[in-house]
Amino acid sequence: MITFSSFSLPNLRLAPTTSYANPQRIPKPPNASYEPDSEPQARKLKGSPQLARWSRARSLRSGRKLDRAGQRTQLLDPNHPPQLKERALLVTKDTTLAASDGDDDVDMTAGKSIYMVSDGTGWTVEHAVGAALGQFEHCLVDRGCAVNTHLFSGIDDLERLMEIIKQAAKEGAMVVYTLADPSMAESAKQACNIWGVPNIDMLGPITQSIASHLNVSPSGGPRKYPLTDEYFRRIEAIEFTIKQDDGALPQNLHKADIVLAGVSRTGKTPLSIYLSQKGYKVANVPIVMGVPLPETLFEIDPEKVFGLTINPLVLQTIRRARAKSLGFSEGMRSNYSEMDHVREELEYARRILARNPVWPIIEVTGKAIEETAAVVLRLYHDRKHKCSMPRISKRY
Amino acid sequence: MITFSSFSLPNLRLAPTTSYANPQRIPKPPNASYEPDSEPQARKLKGSPQLARWSRARSLRSGRKLDRAGQRTQLLDPNHPPQLKERALLVTKDTTLAASDGDDDVDMTAGKSIYMVSDGTGWTVEHAVGAALGQFEHCLVDRGCAVNTHLFSGIDDLERLMEIIKQAAKEGAMVVYTLADPSMAESAKQACNIWGVPNIDMLGPITQSIASHLNVSPSGGPRKYPLTDEYFRRIEAIEFTIKQDDGALPQNLHKADIVLAGVSRTGKTPLSIYLSQKGYKVANVPIVMGVPLPETLFEIDPEKVFGLTINPLVLQTIRRARAKSLGFSEGMRSNYSEMDHVREELEYARRILARNPVWPIIEVTGKAIEETAAVVLRLYHDRKHKCSMPRISKRY
Structure with missing residues (x-):
């Protein structure tokens, strides 16, 4: 049986200290077979080096320049609420964002980005965003108002969540999320608001409405497709x-x-x-x-x-x-x-x-x-x- | 070529006068081939007899008793805003709701209903509701808190929309809708609020967020799947x-x-x-x-x-x-x-x-x-x- 570590992944620096409000979110120990619920630690804690590489690759491909130095400073303004600031710093400690590539202009012809973040498969948020984009066909045609979507699925730990939102802030992307765990959803919302990222909770409102209608609380766990x-x-x-x-x-x-x-x-x-x-x-x-x-x-x-x-x-x-x-x-x-x-x-x-x-x-x-x-x-x-x-x- | 009229549909009484705020919503003339954009009049104006029959059939199958006489009277309270009252009455004129079956008790063991209403295929709202219901698996198992969903797709005229919402009110269902036309979405919301139907606009908020993000107005037309x-x-x-x-x-x-x-x-x-x-x-x-x-x-x-x-x-x-x-x-x-x-x-x-x-x-x-x-x-x-x-x- 192949473990995930046999993949040609780059060596990841692991953040030396990671403390979360929610202790059950601490990465699980490595597991022999590869499945989303039991990803080895290296995967759980993968972070910015890959993201930075991706960011650079995209930047090169699109001819677009990524960093907005001014905004970045503002994003990490020390006046932010302490809890989130702490989380943000935890993430920052381990990051060498594409920022270091060091261009200050942004060429917006490459299109606006929408980040779709899900703790599950991500198919629901992908489907909904696709449908909503149907309302903009008149402008999307021939990339008149170009849009790039990026689906991040299986995001069930705070560190990766914050990393993605931070990248969204850098890129000027919006974030659409489906996160069943209310504390994760709340963190996403807070981080987006603090970092000035337009954001929307795709399933929260409908789940709340159904909860009221049924008079039952939602489980708050990631969606399991029942094998009925x-x-x-x-x-x-x-x-x-x-x-x-x-x-x-x-x-x-x-x-x-x-x-x-x-x-x-x-x-x-x-x-x-x-x-x-x-x-x-x-x-x-x-x-x-x-x-x-x-x-x-x-x-x-x-x-x-x-x-x-x-x-x-x-x-x-x-x-x-x-x-x-x-x-x-x-x-x-x-x-x-x-x-x-x-x-x-x-x-x-x-x-x-x-x-x-x-x-x-x-x-x-x-x-x-x-x-x-x-x-x-x-x-x-x-x-x-x-x-x-x-x-x-x-x-x- | 078979026209829709060759189907074995019951004879439908057509409402003698139908006046809408929005004149383009007047049913189109019959067309030779069957497709959603050109449905013959009989289909456009189909209404309560079928709904009543369905309602009765469901009632019989589930052993559930449908009408809540008291609530119904309240629903049609003459103190409602005149525009919606008028619309409601327009619909009522042509209806013989399952109400006439005449039972006053409601057996809730048959489950709560969720009506999904879409002006398009309905696949997006179906997908989202399915995902949201994933949060209630703990209670849905063995129909512990049974839920019945009903998908109404291709609902692009006000009359059918009102009919469905009215039925939802009678049944105590909630309504989740995706309606691209803002006036239809607004009518759905108003009617649901007046008739006490829990309701949620599934795509409206995300569409608005994307509109702000792109700085482009949504088309407001039903979703076309582009054949790209x-x-x-x-x-x-x-x-x-x-x-x-x-x-x-x-x-x-x-x-x-x-x-x-x-x-x-x-x-x-x-x-x-x-x-x-x-x-x-x-x-x-x-x-x-x-x-x-x-x-x-x-x-x-x-x-x-x-x-x-x-x-x-x-x-x-x-x-x-x-x-x-x-x-x-x-x-x-x-x-x-x-x-x-x-x-x-x-x-x-x-x-x-x-x-x-x-x-x-x-x-x-x-x-x-x-x-x-x-x-x-x-x-x-x-x-x-x-x-x-x-x-x-x-x-x-």
Whole structure:
């Protein structure tokens, strides 16, 4: 079994004294196998040398100059509240920040940064920031107002937390955090406020609201993904869906929750996978001119079949790119992306779908997989519950 | 092409007069193909009959009694601000709420409800609520404090929004919403406050913080998933990963970003799929005693190979369940889940992994796919950037 120490990590200087308000946060002893809950000490206490190196590397790559000497002095103003000052100093003792590279100008064309800090996997904060950035597409396009996000996951000790916030202060980044431990969340907020870092607690408010609603206190521990029956059903759905991909095993169509039918390059595969991760067993059946559809498709419950269609021009563009990436030569399957063929195949699909009026047709042109998935699941649940208002319900 | 009207929807009474402060919210005319931006009128104005039916159905299923007559009267108190009262009445005109089923007791053992309302796909609010509920696992287990979530996606008109909030009031549910249009978000907040519904705006605060940070106003439109190059690379990664599943096409291992190696049932497939959805091309290679590993595995960059290991007892349990679900008879491959064989195979894998000391070994016992994925990606990015502090960076 390989321990983490066998990695080619640089030698880390460990801070000689580390005292925290919260004694359980003292790094645990090294452990034989690598997992986030039992990281060896070297990892726990890794600090600024790497951060500085990263900072320098980024600086070089982007042509950006990092340090803001004036601000830095202000950040470490001795008038700060003693507790945080002490923590800050504890961290500073061991740091040689990129500051030492020593440039004073900041070239903001490299974009603004958002630091996402999580004590868990970080997927929730990443997802939320991605969604919020959707509100700025008009300005993000072509990096009109460029944004760089940096996800720091598994941050469950104060030292690394402070290090990250400090780096955010230096870089002029904002910090979005999800920290289940209330004392960690409070420390993040205080440090950000003191160091002038815009910050927001992503899950705190919603957790508090739910706590009031349920009249139960939150655990305050990092999120554990419970390995429930539902979890294992999701895994099973993913495995089922992969096996059924691209018309494989038509004899199993009756076992699927959802069956997608459409011509090549309407996004059946990624859509199937996306839905399977939400726990649905999905099969997809390609509609190809001259290839008969499996008989089972017409024998199963038609309420679970969904047809996908797409604009012919868009389909042609996608197929051309596809043909190129597959290395089709001019002669080989040339009609695959030819306009006449594309139109003819879509018309062929249209006729098949029209003969099965219970199958809804979903227009995928210009839609991302996530959006098509939302349409499919709305219809799926509407039909299942024979009503169209309430959507997807789950029990916890 | 099938229009939505060909679905077996009940006849909906349409409210005879609908006047909104915001004229662009008037339902659009019917459209030939079904997509969220062009839903026919019948769908836009669907309302309470379905909701009532759903409500009754749930009530029957759960044995719960729904109406709280006293509270309802209070909800429609004529002293409410005139604008919202008017809206509320507009909705009420067309409603026959489950109230008419007429029970006055509420059986709270059926669990508390959380309504998640989104003008888009709803995946962000679903994800955040799921994460926040992780803080209540101690009480959710065995439905100690049962919670039911209901996702209402694509809610982009005021009428349906009010209908949902009203139902939440009746049911004593809380409402978590992500509504990009500030006037919709404001209406949701006002209606919830007036009707006494605990509510929280999930994306508003983070969007505002980012707006200040970037010094750019949010668009206020529903989130569009941009179909960027990055999006298409993600799709490509998913397709690559599926094709490489379970040791297929070993000649392509050099094209993968990440290669996972481990014995059967260490979660290689769902982990590969999860990572591929984040844009990584993943290949997985099963370690099976007596089956030689592909030579290419030892020829590629060892920094991208990750070994998975698991506790033998846990593995045996998973394999037993697997053997059962595959319908293995006692004689058939009986050693697959036999303890001696399981230990021997894990030992065999351990020796292979030990001979390749650059490959990290990741312990998957008790970890959900999302958690293992976080560990893999942390290591992947650490190695890529030759530093261990900053994590996963992205440009927008």
